[in-house]
Amino acid sequence: MEVAWLRGLNGIGLALVFPPIQSLIADLASPTNRGVAFGWLQFMTYFGDILGYSIGITLAGIPAEQ
Secondary structure, eight states: OHHHHHHHHHHHHHHHHHHHHHHHHHHHSOTTTHHHHHHHHHHHHHHHHHHHHHHHHHHHTSOSOO
């Protein structure tokens, strides 16, 4: 049940963060480079997910007390 609450909070946090980020990209990137900028945003988002999952799985295999 805790995981559900934490995932819910994570979703709320992402809903608060991503629209301003996308607005900044739309404002700062030139129209010709806007697609590339949004592509990099998505790439780095998913790359961070993959990296985070990999690190989490690795750390989960390490015993807390040795």
